Amino acid sequence: MTDARDIATEAGMLAPEGTHHPGLPPAGIRRAPEGVDGLTTEHLIINMGPQHPSTHGVLRMIVEMDGEEIVSAEASIGYLHRGIEKLAEHRQYNALGTLMDRGDYVSGIHGELASALAVEKLMEIAIPAKADYLRVLLSEINRIASHLVWFGTFGLDTGAMGQFLYAMRDRENLVDILEGITGARMMFNYVRPGGVLADLPAGMAAKILEFCSGFDKYIEEHHDLLGGNEIFQHRVKGIGAIDRDTALAFGLSGANLRGSGVAFDVRRERPYAAYGEMEFDVPVGSTGDSWDRYMVRMEEMRQSNRMIRQCLEGMPEGDFTAKVPRVLRPPEGEVYAAVESSRGETGIHLVSQGGDTPYRFHYKAPSLYALQALEEILPGHLLADVVMIIGSTDIMLGEIDR
Amino acid sequence: MSDVLSVILPVLAAVGLMLANGVVLIYMLRKVLGHLHLRVGPMHVGWHGILQTVADVGKLLTKEDITPTNVDKALFFLAPAAVFVPSLMAYAAIPFSETWSITSLDTGLLYTFAVLSLVPLGILMAGWSSGNKWALLGGMRAAAQQIAYEVPLLLSVLPIVMLSGSLDLVEIVAAQGGYWLGFVPRWFVLHPLGFVASVIFLIAGLAELNQTPFDMSEAESELVAGFASEYSAMKFGLLFLSEFSNSFIISALGVTLFFGGWTLPWIPADVVAKIGPVIFMLKTYIGIAVFMWIRGTYPRVRIDQLMSLGWKRLIPISLGLIMVTGIAIKVVETVRGVS
Numbered sequence: 001m002t003d004a005r006d007i008a009t010e011a012g013m014l015a016p017e018g019t020h021h022p023g024l025p026p027a028g029i030r031r032a033p034e035g036v037d038g039l040t041t042e043h044l045i046i047n048m049g050p051q052h053p054s055t056h057g058v059l060r061m062i063v064e065m066d067g068e069e070i071v072s073a074e075a076s077i078g079y080l081h082r083g084i085e086k087l088a089e090h091r092q093y094n095a096l097g098t099l100m101d102r103g104d105y106v107s108g109i110h111g112e113l114a115s116a117l118a119v120e121k122l123m124e125i126a127i128p129a130k131a132d133y134l135r136v137l138l139s140e141i142n143r144i145a146s147h148l149v150w151f152g153t154f155g156l157d158t159g160a161m162g163q164f165l166y167a168m169r170d171r172e173n174l175v176d177i178l179e180g181i182t183g184a185r186m187m188f189n190y191v192r193p194g195g196v197l198a199d200l201p202a203g204m205a206a207k208i209l210e211f212c213s214g215f216d217k218y219i220e221e222h223h224d225l226l227g228g229n230e231i232f233q234h235r236v237k238g239i240g241a242i243d244r245d246t247a248l249a250f251g252l253s254g255a256n257l258r259g260s261g262v263a264f265d266v267r268r269e270r271p272y273a274a275y276g277e278m279e280f281d282v283p284v285g286s287t288g289d290s291w292d293r294y295m296v297r298m299e300e301m302r303q304s305n306r307m308i309r310q311c312l313e314g315m316p317e318g319d320f321t322a323k324v325p326r327v328l329r330p331p332e333g334e335v336y337a338a339v340e341s342s343r344g345e346t347g348i349h350l351v352s353q354g355g356d357t358p359y360r361f362h363y364k365a366p367s368l369y370a371l372q373a374l375e376e377i378l379p380g381h382l383l384a385d386v387v388m389i390i391g392s393t394d395i396m397l398g399e400i401d402r
Numbered sequence: 403m404s405d406v407l408s409v410i411l412p413v414l415a416a417v418g419l420m421l422a423n424g425v426v427l428i429y430m431l432r433k434v435l436g437h438l439h440l441r442v443g444p445m446h447v448g449w450h451g452i453l454q455t456v457a458d459v460g461k462l463l464t465k466e467d468i469t470p471t472n473v474d475k476a477l478f479f480l481a482p483a484a485v486f487v488p489s490l491m492a493y494a495a496i497p498f499s500e501t502w503s504i505t506s507l508d509t510g511l512l513y514t515f516a517v518l519s520l521v522p523l524g525i526l527m528a529g530w531s532s533g534n535k536w537a538l539l540g541g542m543r544a545a546a547q548q549i550a551y552e553v554p555l556l557l558s559v560l561p562i563v564m565l566s567g568s569l570d571l572v573e574i575v576a577a578q579g580g581y582w583l584g585f586v587p588r589w590f591v592l593h594p595l596g597f598v599a600s601v602i603f604l605i606a607g608l609a610e611l612n613q614t615p616f617d618m619s620e621a622e623s624e625l626v627a628g629f630a631s632e633y634s635a636m637k638f639g640l641l642f643l644s645e646f647s648n649s650f651i652i653s654a655l656g657v658t659l660f661f662g663g664w665t666l667p668w669i670p671a672d673v674v675a676k677i678g679p680v681i682f683m684l685k686t687y688i689g690i691a692v693f694m695w696i697r698g699t700y701p702r703v704r705i706d707q708l709m710s711l712g713w714k715r716l717i718p719i720s721l722g723l724i725m726v727t728g729i730a731i732k733v734v735e736t737v738r739g740v741s
Binding site for chain 2: 044046068155158159160161162164165166169225226229232234235382383384385
């Protein structure tokens with residue numbers, strides 16, 4: 001009797017019985033070290049994840065260790081795969097943002113914005129100035145909220161718990177603000193091709209400004225509590241260094257790239273929405289270690305806070321959305337639009353063949369590139385550093401697995 | 403008959419105290435951490451969640467006790483006991499007041515450290531027998547860490563032994579009676595040499611307890627649940643309980659050695675003698691609250707940093723301290739002898 005397994009084996013899809021089993025280490029991982037003078041110590045291969053408390057989602061790292069030292073590491077992904085790219089091929093252009101919310105679910109606005117920009121670029125829709133400002137405003141609010149999650153969980157990775165909940169307190173205020181504007185706390189579906197869903201409700205500007213002035217103080221508190229701690233500094237300084245060339249070779253972006261000393265920021269290099277009119281600094285690190293990435297993200301939060309104020313001050317009058325048809329039918333063509341999300345350059349490569357659904361929708365997720373670099377930088381570190389380095393790169397499994 | 407009773411009753415008292423302590427400390431930990439973290443901790447079972455721990459103990463007692471397939475059954479079964487029994491034994495020599503202690507030993511200090519040093523053996527057993535890589539790593543870490551920190555912990559109290567001239571905990575407390583300059587209590591923490599010793603004692607004690615910032619063996623963000631990964635039901639409960647009881651022991655030792663034990667300054671001696679155990683418990687709980695405060699705030703050090711801190715810093719410092727104490731005692735004696 002032949003069962004599915006035999007058929008699959010014959011077709012070469014499965015290794016023959018006995019030659020492969022799930023316990024075998026994947027390619028790239030050495031099984032047993034060569035003995036010196038007949039003395040061998042066995043390397044320990046452990047699975048970190050997918051149910052590990054500090055792999056930030058459902059990442060599975062297969063780590064080969066010599067004692068506590070990492071010999072090699074391999075990331076195994078796909079545990080959160082929902083087929084966003086394929087689903088997009090069966091959705092109307094209006095609905096792409098809904099899918100993107102579920103990609104990088106901690107900073108949904110950026111994903112929505114990337115997909116909306118791609119559609120607008122393809123259809124050459126002119127956006128009202130007010131919509132651009134609202135997009136920047138929401139992007140930056142969302143950036144702070146997302147960085148606060150990173151900050152909190154980064155501390156958790158070191159075992160510090162206090163600042164996590166302090167960060168969550170601030171994020172709670174931001175999420176309340178986002179809820180007030182968009183109606184949702186995480187899955188906003190606020191940025192639409194042509195503009196945004198709604199204007200700021202009455203009184204919201206004052207509420208945001210109140211947060212901004214409070215946050216000026218809180219961000220320093222956060223930094224003092226975690227970054228000012230000597231134990232924390234010992235845990236991150238010089239750990240997980242990605243040099244400039246490696247960072248560029250792996251295509252890193254966002255704070256991971258800027259931490260390595262490359263001043264590349266999509267908001268600055270290829271301004272979208274109203275970023276061309278914003279004043280902000282692009283912080284860069286020097287050595288590319290976890291501490292640099294930490295400092296860059298902390299500074300980004302201060303800069304975002306600055307931009308939120310500028311948005312509210314310079315908010316133009318007018319419509320918050322352009323007149324767009326109910327069903328969007330872009331012309332045939334191919335387009336790439338990118339935004340600077342909380343994690344780096346989130347890009348959408350959209351191919352249209354006419355009709356009301358995309359032909360191909362590709363999601364460039366910055367975390368995926370950072371994850372690939374991890375395999376390069378982890379060996380030589382200790383097990384405790386693995387969680388720190390993963391934390392410092394701020395990867396988001398929602399957008400890696402999509 | 404009364405001989406048998408006098409042996410059994412203190413042991414029962416120690417067990418009772420340890421269990422009661424566990425229940426109180428778990429509740430306290432949750433509340434202290436909760437309020438440090440802008441939360442409120444348990445609120446629903448009883449007034450302000452005061453019965454939460456009781457409910458949890460009930461849950462642990464009635465839960466299915468799972469023994470995974472790959473474990474070394476004998477060691478896996480024995481390990482919780484091997485962790486629990488030494489912590490229980492450590493209560494024996496703690497003096498709650500001048501007269502209240504389970505047994506009085508001339509070498510009470512040495513005895514307490516000796517039994518506490520058996521705990522890592524049980525943790526190593528738990529880690530090794532679990533057949534789980536995380537547990538193994540946790541067990542190995544615990545063993546390495548506790549061996550490394552036993553030394554400075556013991557060395558840090560030697561200056562106190564030298565100053566008070568006794569290994570008997572009651573005598574050590576008695577040596578802290580009286581005042582300097584007429585009003586400063588003669589607690590060893592206020593003594594220049596004793597202060598340095600108390601700082602070393604705090605650091606080494608936290609490491610000995612596997613407490614943040616040295617909670618290597620169960621670093622939940624690295625090792626999931628460390629050596630306790632495969633344990634469930636009351637076996638887990640015992641591992642957990644002994645941890646809390648150890649923090650009580652270390653805090654009690656700290657109070658005895660550095661903070662004058664059951665005594666209180668500026669209050670008439672006859673009043674203090676009556677409420678000695680209360681004062682002692684209060685001081686101990688304050689010490690534990692400090693441990694919890696550190697736990698709620700500090701990040702964790704890395705295993706190699708922990709080792710180098712222990713071997714390269716704390717041990718040399720405490721050895722130096724012993725030498726300085728010796729010289730100081732001799733100098734003071736000589737000066738007094740001359741004058």
